[in-house]
Amino acid sequence: MAVYTDISEIQLADFLTDYGLGALLSYKGIAEGVENSNFLLRTEAGTFILTLYEKRVNRDDLPFFVGLMEHLAERGISCPLPVHTKAGEALGELAGRPGAIFTFLEGMWTRRPTADHCRAVGRAMAGMHAAAGDFGLRRENGLSLGEWRPLFESCGDRVDEIEPGLAAAIDEELAFLEANWPADLPDGIIHADLFPDNVFFLAGELSGLIDFYFACNDLLAYDLAIGLCAWCFEADGSFNVTKGRGLIEGYASVRPLSAAEVAALPILCRGASMRFMLTRLYDWLNVPEGSFVTKKDPREYLRKLRFHRAVASAAEYGFDIDRVTQ
């Protein structure tokens, strides 16, 4: 459930007078998502999303996120477009929280990704990377290699409650990642959380990308690694090479990879698995029982990490290297 901040009809109607969206017809909280409060609004001008930014989103980052969505939408990437107030502002304040109104994207996320979905996501991810290439702002990745060990340490001495020996295994894997993380790969703005619940499909076609609140400057191929982790495993934990091929070849059909990026995919996937395992682990140990937030299982990413550790070469992800490199 993601409505942390309650708003009254009077507050909302008052907020809307700053916009040229006509009168408020109805609104309701949206249960999905965990980070921010989202509301579906109907006004005389149509349907919109109101997002109120909660504590984990740094106010100083909001111009980056909102500006990026605007930049991408202007370049033909289907993503929510911030609606400006009559005074030209994309960011406002409601109920003591920073907030913004966005255009509504039609479509739904898919609970059962197929190889075709993966190919479409690969193409859209590469299109996003290309379109963001000339965006003027930068944002460092707050969850990159250097942040993983402090995050692990902040989990304290309860890590082995998840699985005996887990703390030692994480410590050893972090040492490997710290010693071997690639430095000289192409970088740019990445989505950094392009999971199935952040990609909408309509009538079988990809209709848009949402939730840019982890977007940052980092290695472009790291986004692809996050995608391989999030889209290409089956419920039983096995990696689906047909989906892997779809995602990577879809990506490379828009932005071919360098040989160095291909070679780095296994370690980038290990890093991506570590990042999502650690944030889930932290939440698992720290979010109180009975809170509205649905905790995600860190062990899913422990299993994915183990898979990637056993990968000897990127070819095991199922694609033809000659088809994806320039």
Ligand SMILES: Nc1ncnc2c1ncn2[C@@H]1O[C@H](COP(=O)(O)OP(=O)(O)OP(=O)(O)O)[C@@H](O)[C@H]1O
């Ligand atoms: N522009 C939009 N158009 C249509 N629906 C949207 C839009 N933005 C958000 N939503 C809806 O709100 C839900 C939550 O949005 P979002 O994923 O951005 O929230 P979040 O709290 O930041 O989530 P997360 O937990 O993934 O970080 C989405 O699953 C979707 O149903």
Ligand SMILES: N[C@@H](CCO)C(=O)O
């Ligand atoms: N996509 C993340 C959560 C929200 O960013 C996860 O599945 O752990």
